[in-house]
Amino acid sequence: MTSTPVTLCFMLRDGAAGPEVLLGLKKTGFGIGKIVGLGGHVEEGETDAQAACREVHEEAGMVVLEEDLRDAGLIEFVFPARPEWNMSTRLFTARRWIGDPVESEEIIPEWFLVSALPLERMWQDAEHWLPAALGGEAVAAVITLNDDNQTVASAEYSSRGV
Secondary structure, three states: OOOEEEEEEEEEEEEOOEEEEEEEEEOOOOOOOOEEOEEEEOOOOOOHHHHHHHHHHHHHOOEOOHHHEEEEEEEEEEOOOOHHHOEEEEEEEEOOOEOOOOOOOOEEEEEEEHHHOOHHHOOOOHHHHHHHHHOOEEEEEEEEEOOOOOOEEEEEEEEEEO
C-alpha cells in the first residue's frame, strides 16, 4: 500500500478550566469546513519533525522547535475508494513554542478544552485516537474509511504511555 507521509502537531497549554489544545477550522483544500490539527504533507528532504514545525508556522504563525516536539504516534489512514488519499500520519504534541496563533489562508486557529473536543465538527476518526494522543500516549492505528471517504469502516489501534 502506498501512503503519502503527513504530520499533525497538537499544541497543548494549561488553561484556566484545564488543558487546552490548538485546533483550526480548515478554510481550503482537503477537509475544508472541518476542525483539524495543524499539519500537512512532508516535503521531499524533510523529516517528519521538520515538516511538523514548518506546518505549524505556515498554518498558525507559531514557531515550534524540533526538540520541543513529543512523539504522539503514527496513524495509517486507508481510503479504499480513493487509494491516492492513503496517508501515513506522524503525530506530535508540543507544550513550548514562540508566538500566538494567527489566522492563515488555510486555518482559523482556536483553543479547545481537551475535555471538550469538538469531535462532531472533526473527521469521524478523531474520536478513536485523539483523546489518547492528547493524554500523553503514543498511538498506533490503522483507520479504514468507508466508500464515502468520511465515515470510519474500521479502527484498529493500540497505545503506550510515553
